Amino acid sequence: MKIAIVGCGNMGMAFAKSFLQYDLVKKDDLLLIEKSTDRSEALKNEKAGVVVDTIGPHVGQTDLVILSVKPQDFNSVYEALRDVVQPNQIILSIMAGIPIAQIQEKLAHPLVVRAMPNTPAMLGMGITGFTAAKEVDLASLRRVENLINATGRSIFLEDEAMLDAVTALSGSGPAYFYYVVKAMIEAGKQMGFDDAVSALLVKQTMLGAYHLINTADKSLDELIKAVASKGGTTEAALRTFEAGALSDTLVAGIKAAQVRATELSKG
Ligand SMILES: NC(=O)C1=CN([C@@H]2O[C@H](COP(=O)(O)OP(=O)(O)OC[C@H]3O[C@@H](n4cnc5c(N)ncnc54)[C@H](OP(=O)(O)O)[C@@H]3O)[C@@H](O)[C@H]2O)C=CC1
Ligand SMILES: O=C(O)[C@@H]1CCC=N1
Known part of the structure; x- marks a missing residue:
C-alpha cells in the first residue's frame, strides 16, 4: 500500500509511525508532505x-491520502490536491470539524473517510471515531x-454529526x-x-485509579464511595468541588469544544 500524509505534525506522524511499526507501509511507499522547513528537515534526518x-x-x-493539516489550513491545500487526486484514491481526513x-466538494472527489483520533495514538493507545461517505465501499473502509x-482502538459511527462530539470528548x-x-x-x-x-x-494515583475503573466490578459512584470515608478527607475535597460546580464546569467545557468543532467547518 502507498500512503501520502499531508501535514506531518503531531497527528500525521503519530499515524505514520504506527503504520511503519506494524509494517503496514514501507518507508519508500510513505510520502510525507510537510510545509514547515524545520519539521521536514527533522523528518529527513529521521x-x-x-x-x-x-x-x-x-x-x-x-x-490513500491522509489530510492532517489544521482545519484552517485546508483552504491552502485543497486546490493543489484536487489537481492530482485520482478517482480510485481514498482520502482520510482527521481535521477537526x-x-x-x-x-468532497472542494476536492471534487467522492471517496472520503473522516476520522477523529487523539494523541495517545503516538503510543498505539489512541481511540478514533470514524465515519465514511456512502461512496466508499466496504472493502476500502475495512x-x-x-x-x-494500528494507532489504537476505533469506533465506527453511522452519524457523522457525532464526530464533533468525539472531537470534544476523546x-x-x-x-x-x-x-x-x-492542578x-x-x-x-x-x-x-x-x-x-x-x-x-x-x-501513580491516576494510573492505579484508571486500572481500578477497568477492573473493579464497581460503578464510578461506588469507586468514589470506597475512597470517601464518612466525615473524612475525601468528602471535604468533594464538597469543595461541588461548591465550585467543578463537574458542571467540565461538562460545559466539553460542550464548548463541540460547538467549536462545528464552527471550524465554517472556516
Ligand atoms: N493534536 C491533536 O490532539 C489532534 C489533532 N487532530 C487534527 O489533526 C490535524 C493536525 O493536528 P496536529 O498534528 O496537532 O497539527 P500540527 O500543527 O502539529 O501539524 C500540522 C502540520 O501541517 C503543516 N502544514 C500546514 N499547511 C501545510 C501544507 N499546505 N502542506 C503541508 N503541510 C502543511 C504544518 O506546518 P506549519 O506549522 O508550518 O503550519 C504542521 O507542521 C488538525 O486538523 C487537528 O484538528 C485530530 C485529533 C487530535
Ligand atoms: O484542539 C483541536 O482543535 C484538536 C482537535 C482535537 C484535539 N486537538
Whole structure:
C-alpha cells in the first residue's frame, strides 16, 4: 500500500509511525508532505519516509491520502490536491470539524473517510471515531479501519454529526486529563512537596485509579464511595468541588469544544 500524509505534525506522524511499526507501509511507499522547513528537515534526518514540501503529481500515485493539516489550513491545500487526486484514491481526513461533504466538494472527489483520533495514538493507545461517505465501499473502509487500528482502538459511527462530539470528548480529552493532573501536582507543591515527588504521587494515583475503573466490578459512584470515608478527607475535597460546580464546569467545557468543532467547518 502507498500512503501520502499531508501535514506531518503531531497527528500525521503519530499515524505514520504506527503504520511503519506494524509494517503496514514501507518507508519508500510513505510520502510525507510537510510545509514547515524545520519539521521536514527533522523528518529527513529521521528517514521517516519520502519527504517533500508541496503536493505534486506523486500524491496521485498513492492509494490513500491522509489530510492532517489544521482545519484552517485546508483552504491552502485543497486546490493543489484536487489537481492530482485520482478517482480510485481514498482520502482520510482527521481535521477537526470539516464535514465530509465539504471535503468532497472542494476536492471534487467522492471517496472520503473522516476520522477523529487523539494523541495517545503516538503510543498505539489512541481511540478514533470514524465515519465514511456512502461512496466508499466496504472493502476500502475495512482497509482504512485496519490502518487506524494500528494507532489504537476505533469506533465506527453511522452519524457523522457525532464526530464533533468525539472531537470534544476523546479528541481533546487528553488535554482535560493533563489539566486535572497539573492542578493536582500544583496542590501537592503548595502542600510542601517538590515537583518530582508531587508528580510521582499524582501520576501513580491516576494510573492505579484508571486500572481500578477497568477492573473493579464497581460503578464510578461506588469507586468514589470506597475512597470517601464518612466525615473524612475525601468528602471535604468533594464538597469543595461541588461548591465550585467543578463537574458542571467540565461538562460545559466539553460542550464548548463541540460547538467549536462545528464552527471550524465554517472556516
Ligand atoms: N493534536 C491533536 O490532539 C489532534 C489533532 N487532530 C487534527 O489533526 C490535524 C493536525 O493536528 P496536529 O498534528 O496537532 O497539527 P500540527 O500543527 O502539529 O501539524 C500540522 C502540520 O501541517 C503543516 N502544514 C500546514 N499547511 C501545510 C501544507 N499546505 N502542506 C503541508 N503541510 C502543511 C504544518 O506546518 P506549519 O506549522 O508550518 O503550519 C504542521 O507542521 C488538525 O486538523 C487537528 O484538528 C485530530 C485529533 C487530535
Ligand atoms: O484542539 C483541536 O482543535 C484538536 C482537535 C482535537 C484535539 N486537538
